[in-house]
Amino acid sequence: MSTAISISSLVKTFGSVRALDGLDMTVATGEVHGFLGPNGAGKTTTLRILLGLLRADAGEVTLLGGHPWEDATELHRRLAYVPGDVTLWPNLTGGEVIDLLGRLRGGLDPKRRADLLERFDLDPTKKGRAYSKGNRQKVALIAALASDVELLLLDEPTAGLDPLMEATFRDLITVESHNGRTVLLASHILSEVEALCDRVSIVRDGRIVETGTLAELRHLTRTSVEVELIGSVHRLAGIAGVNDLQVDGTTARFAVDADAIDEVLRHLTEIGVRSLFSRPPTLEELFLRHYRHDPSSR
Amino acid sequence: MKHLSGTAPLVRFILRRDRLVLPAWVAALTIVPATTLSAFAELYPTDAAVETAARAFSSNPAFRAMFGPVFEANLGSLTAWRASIVLVIVGVATLLTVIRHTRVEEETGRRELLGSTVVGRHAPLTAALIVAVGANALLAMLVASGLAAQGQPIAGSVAFGMSMAGVGIVFAAVGAFAAQITEGAGGARAIGLSVLGLAYVLRAAGDAGGDGLTWLSWLSPIGWANRMRPFASEQWWVLGLLLGLAGLVTVAAFSLSARRDIGGGVIAPRPGPAEATSFAGTPLGLAWRIHRGLLVGWAAGFAVLGSIYGGVAEGVGDLLKDNPELLDIFERLGGGADTIIDLYLAGVMGVLGLIAAAYAVQASLRMRVEEESQRLEPVLATSVGRTRWMAGHLLLALGGPALALSAAGLAVGVTYGAVSGDLAGQVPRVLGAALAQLPAVWVLAGVAVALFGLLPRLSSLAWAGYGAVLFITLIGALLRLGQWFNGISPFNHLPNLPGGEAAITPFVALTGIGALLVASGVIGLGRRDIG
Numbered sequence: 084m085s086t087a088i089s090i091s092s093l094v095k096t097f098g099s100v101r102a103l104d105g106l107d108m109t110v111a112t113g114e115v116h117g118f119l120g121p122n123g124a125g126k127t128t129t130l131r132i133l134l135g136l137l138r139a140d141a142g143e144v145t146l147l148g149g150h151p152w153e154d155a156t157e158l159h160r161r162l163a164y165v166p167g168d169v170t171l172w173p174n175l176t177g178g179e180v181i182d183l184l185g186r187l188r189g190g191l192d193p194k195r196r197a198d199l200l201e202r203f204d205l206d207p208t209k210k211g212r213a214y215s216k217g218n219r220q221k222v223a224l225i226a227a228l229a230s231d232v233e234l235l236l237l238d239e240p241t242a243g244l245d246p247l248m249e250a251t252f253r254d255l256i257t258v259e260s261h262n263g264r265t266v267l268l269a270s271h272i273l274s275e276v277e278a279l280c281d282r283v284s285i286v287r288d289g290r291i292v293e294t295g296t297l298a299e300l301r302h303l304t305r306t307s308v309e310v311e312l313i314g315s316v317h318r319l320a321g322i323a324g325v326n327d328l329q330v331d332g333t334t335a336r337f338a339v340d341a342d343a344i345d346e347v348l349r350h351l352t353e354i355g356v357r358s359l360f361s362r363p364p365t366l367e368e369l370f371l372r373h374y375r376h377d378p379s380s381r
Numbered sequence: 382m383k384h385l386s387g388t389a390p391l392v393r394f395i396l397r398r399d400r401l402v403l404p405a406w407v408a409a410l411t412i413v414p415a416t417t418l419s420a421f422a423e424l425y426p427t428d429a430a431v432e433t434a435a436r437a438f439s440s441n442p443a444f445r446a447m448f449g450p451v452f453e454a455n456l457g458s459l460t461a462w463r464a465s466i467v468l469v470i471v472g473v474a475t476l477l478t479v480i481r482h483t484r485v486e487e488e489t490g491r492r493e494l495l496g497s498t499v500v501g502r503h504a505p506l507t508a509a510l511i512v513a514v515g516a517n518a519l520l521a522m523l524v525a526s527g528l529a530a531q532g533q534p535i536a537g538s539v540a541f542g543m544s545m546a547g548v549g550i551v552f553a554a555v556g557a558f559a560a561q562i563t564e565g566a567g568g569a570r571a572i573g574l575s576v577l578g579l580a581y582v583l584r585a586a587g588d589a590g591g592d593g594l595t596w597l598s599w600l601s602p603i604g605w606a607n608r609m610r611p612f613a614s615e616q617w618w619v620l621g622l623l624l625g626l627a628g629l630v631t632v633a634a635f636s637l638s639a640r641r642d643i644g645g646g647v648i649a650p651r652p653g654p655a656e657a658t659s660f661a662g663t664p665l666g667l668a669w670r671i672h673r674g675l676l677v678g679w680a681a682g683f684a685v686l687g688s689i690y691g692g693v694a695e696g697v698g699d700l701l702k703d704n705p706e707l708l709d710i711f712e713r714l715g716g717g718a719d720t721i722i723d724l725y726l727a728g729v730m731g732v733l734g735l736i737a738a739a740y741a742v743q744a745s746l747r748m749r750v751e752e753e754s755q756r757l758e759p760v761l762a763t764s765v766g767r768t769r770w771m772a773g774h775l776l777l778a779l780g781g782p783a784l785a786l787s788a789a790g791l792a793v794g795v796t797y798g799a800v801s802g803d804l805a806g807q808v809p810r811v812l813g814a815a816l817a818q819l820p821a822v823w824v825l826a827g828v829a830v831a832l833f834g835l836l837p838r839l840s841s842l843a844w845a846g847y848g849a850v851l852f853i854t855l856i857g858a859l860l861r862l863g864q865w866f867n868g869i870s871p872f873n874h875l876p877n878l879p880g881g882e883a884a885i886t887p888f889v890a891l892t893g894i895g896a897l898l899v900a901s902g903v904i905g906l907g908r909r910d911i912g
Contacts, residue, residue: 134762136911156766164762170755173488173565175670176653179661186662187763208652212488212564223759236762 085112086145087234087265088133093142095128095289102128104289105142110267110282112233115260117280118269119370125289126269127167130238133267134164147234160189163227167238167269169219171211177222178207184226191229199225202251216243228255235259235266241275253278273366283366285373292373297366304364304372305338308347313355322350333357387500391508395482399512406474407520409848413856414464414541415527420859421459422531431456438462442697442721443728446589446690447855449598449607457528457537457612461544466855468603469581471520471545472552475513476573479556482509485566487644496643506557506638510631513553521546537612544606547623551602552577554630561637564646571678578682580604582689585732589725590693602626664765668773671747676781679740683733683785687792690729691811694797697725723880726793726811730879733789734818734872735851737782738825742843744778745829749840757911767906775830775899782822790815814878820891821871825850827898834905 088110095103103125110116120126131137133146135155144151149158171180178200185191200207203221214222220243227235235256241249256266256279270276276283277297284294293300305326311334312319319325319335324343329336339347351359396403425431435454438444451462483506486492492505525542529535552573559572580601587598588607598604602623609619637647660666698721748771751757760770790812798807829843836842853870860866867873871894874887 131758131912134758136758136761138908138910155761156764156769159762160764162762164759166755166758166762168755169759172671172756173567174674176655178655179653179657179670182657183662183667184759184763186657187664187667187760187765189764206652207655210650210653213650226759 086110087112087114087147088116088267089143089145090129090133091143093129093132093144094140095125095132095137096140102289103132103142106286106289107291108284108294110265112265113260113263114281115256115266115268115279117276117283118267118286119271119273119276119283119366120269120286121271121374124286126286127238128289129286130164130236130267130269133236134159161232162234162236163188163230163232164236165220165223165227165238165240167240167242169223171214171219171222173210173212175211176208177205177211177214177218180211180222181207181226181229184223185230188230188232190231191226192231196225196229199229199255202255203248217245217248220244221248224252228259233264235264237266238269239271240268241270241272249275273370277366285370287373293369300366300369301363302341304369305340306344306364307336307338307362309334309336309360310351311357311359312351313357315354318354319350322347384501384503385507387495387498387504388507388511391495391500391504392511395508395512398482399478403478403512403516406470407516407523410467410471410474410520410545411523411527413467413852414460414524415531417464417856417859418456418460418528418531418533420856420861421456421463424859424861425456425459428454431459435459441728442589442725443731446585446725447728447732449584449588449604452610452613455612457533457541458610460528460533461537461541461607461611463856463859465603465607466851467545468548468606469577470851471517471549472577472580472603473574475517475549476552476556476559476577477570478516479509479513479553480560480566480569480573482512483557484560484563484569488564488566490644492643502643503635503638506560506635510553510557513556514550517546517549517553520549534612536615540609540615540617541611543620544609544611544623547609547620547627548602548606550627551623551630554627554634557634558630558637561634561641562647564644564648564650567674568646568648571674575678575682578686582686586689586693589697591696591699594693594696663773664760664770665773665776667760668777671751672744672774672777672781675740675744675747676777676784679737679781679785680788683737683789684792686733686736687789687815688796690733690789691793691796691798692800694722694725694793695800698722720880722797724877726797726814726879727877727881729793730790730814730818731854731872731875733786733815734821734875735854737786737789737818738822738850738872739847740785741778741782741822741826742829742847744781745774745826745833746840746843747778748774748830749833749837752837752911755912761911767911768903771903771906775903778826778830779823779899782826783816783819786815786818786822787812810879817875817878817883817888818872820888820895821875823895824871824891824898827895827902830902831898831905832902834902834909837909 086109088108090106090108093103093106106125106129118126128137132139132144133151135151138152147158147161151158181196203225205218205221205225220240224240241252244252253275260266268276268280282296283300284291316330316333316335319328324340324347326338425434432454435451439451448462448465452458486505495505521542524545525538528538528541555576556573559569562572563569580603583601584598584604584607587595587604605619605622608616610616641647661670761767791808794808794811795804797811798804801807825847828846829840832840832843850870850872853867854872857867857870871891874891876883876887
């Protein structure tokens with residue numbers, strides 16, 4: 084499997100602020116990679132370095148086999164970018180902006196453009212200042228998706244879209260992925276990442292704190308269990324691997340460490356199980372695990 | 382009164398946001414008349430010297446066009462005359478302040494955020510006007526004290542301060558009115574500045590064009606301010622004209638504001654094309670769309686300016702008929718009526734050059750506007766490189782002023798040529814004289830481009846540089862600080878054309894400096910972070 088993006092020990096400082104602090108990330112060709120993190124964690128800075136808009140202070144970055152700063156214009160023919168905060172020219176219509184960005188990139192498919200306009204239900208004759216936030220976002224999305232490129236860099240692309248359009252966006256990305264395109268999706272909308280991404284990197288304070296497939300990440304955290312027991316519920320208290328135990332009559336709720344599941348289940352059958360409901364950790368729980376224990380950080 | 386609730390906190394909010402800009406322009410405008418007075422006091426220590434200077438100044442048509450008439454031979458009157466450029470600047474500053482706190486707020490959507498709180502529908506406009514009027518009242522007091530402190534009569538000092546404030550308040554009202562018309566702040570600024578430009582040209586034409594045309598000056602608020610005659614038996618009632626006009630325009634602005642939607646304008650937007658033309662899909666095509674309105678507006682304004690300046694040129698020669706003594710001087714210098722007209726035209730070209738430089742700075746800073754509004758980012762994320770993107774903007778920022786100056790040069794040449802019956806002779810030499818301003822204009826554009834490339838956060842300092850050049854070019858010579866000081870302004874290196882000797886060296890040197898500055902900006906942008 085070849086690599087579309089490879090970043091190692093990336094550092095970027097703005098004055099005294101260290102926005103990226105040794106960030107490592109690899110995106111394989113053809114995968115949809117989720118880039119998760121709260122506001123200010125360094126997602127946009129990373130994307131801007133990938134686009135050659137910012138110069139890295141230290142570290143190695145390879146994008147589609149090239150150097151993002153040195154080879155910017157050649158690389159940009161092969162990728163499309165959707166910024167998180169889309170501003171349009173007040174006196175240009177949405178249709179003109181789509182054509183403009185497409186042509187500056189090296190051409191766009193008029194049939195696909197028409198199809199996307201219809202699917203996103205966008206009026207291309209309105210001037211830039213007349214569009215709402217969601218519609219400005221659609222302009223940028225159509226401009227990016229109408230081009231035939233290898234890599235899509237998306238920075239919180241669904242901000243401002245309504246749920247219907249969000250679903251359209253998901254369908255489109257799924258199709259793009261089937262067609263072999265690589266997607267780097269920076270987001271803090273966990274359900275979106277969960278639905279679309281093959282692999283995920285979680286960034287915190289300019290560093291990747293977790294990376295892997297969702298299945299791999301789930302192994303790192305606890306499974307929630309809700310169980311109704313025949314025997315005494317209080318026998319659960321002493322078992323290693325059982326956390327956050329809550330007891331309500333004969334029902335117990337708790338979280339189990341991934342490596343203790345087998346052991347805990349053995350204990351449960353010993354006590355006697357009437358019903359059992361277990362849920363793998365959601366991405367949200369994974370995410371919170373990395374942010375919860377240090378409330379003072381950004 | 383419920384429409385005004387929230388005005389007081391908004392006033393404080395505006396003052397807080399403008400805590401640097403507002404004091405800066407009030408201070409700059411206070412310093413100009415005070416410095417002019419002290420320079421004149423040193424330059425003309427005796428009554429006889431003042432008398433001679435006043436006569437020389439008022440008989441020079443170029444000076445009359447630039448600064449207006451000298452009403453009486455005393456130091457105060459001379460100061461009010463020479464410093465009258467502040468009347469234009471106070472108009473620009475106040476106009477832009479009002480538009481910035483009204484239409485710009487609406488266009489960016491910040492007004493909506495405020496509108497959802499307890500803020501009456503007229504409160505933002507009222508607050509902006511209160512700040513504008515307050516700043517002008519403060520300015521009037523400071524200017525008056527600055528002059529009176531140097532021993533000038535109180536009445537004249539107060540009259541001059543008030544004439545400035547009067548013009549400022551008129552253009553505060555014009556700004557408030559223009560802000561109601563268009564959805565975009567750019568359009569509102571264009572309307573306001575056009576009115577200001579027209580007011581200046583009417584005054585210039587009226588004052589330079591001989592007795593038959595003085596009524597033109599009476600059509601202009603700037604002309605009214607002169608005609609308050611500070612230090613020359615003040616005509617206080619003229620202040621009433623200024624305040625009356627301001628009041629009327631303000632009422633009109635409020636009645637428009639009461640009728641329209643927030644965010645909307647009086648002129649409704651039309652839908653545009655669904656697809657871009659093939660030209661628009663190039664970096665130059667995009668730059669053209671960004672600069673188009675600016676270029677067309679400036680070129681049209683310059684054409685109007687030029688035709689008025691050119692139209693009164695023949696009348697300038699009449700000044701000599703009434704003044705045989707002066708005719709004698711000119712004849713001894715080897716010329717006659719033609720020489721004095723050339724002198725006037727050269728002065729006009731100097732003014733046009735200074736105005737074109739403002740356009741050049743504004744157009745060059747469009748690149749920073751694109752960057753700050755984050756519209757540059759998606760463009761650079763395509764296969765357009767930084768230099769190629771910049772090339773499109775530079776072509777328009779450097780070529781636009783050339784086009785505007787050509788329009789003005791042609792207009793002066795055609796109107797003056799038609800009146801004097803020498804079209805074929807005048808058009809090329811006047812057009813050439815207009816274009817001779819370009820190297821100096823490009824130096825100022827170069828400063829803006831270099832700042833944008835090397836110190837992007839300080840880009841707007843280009844306006845401070847422009848202000849300094851304006852001051853040195855118009856007032857600098859009076860300060861007698863030496864050649865080096867006057868030499869800071871690129872305009873002081875240009876030969877007086879038409880009529881003067883067209884030496885090649887200054888053109889080459891200034892163009893070279895401009896090119897170096899632009900090149901450093903291009904290199905700077907290639908190396909720095911975007912955003």
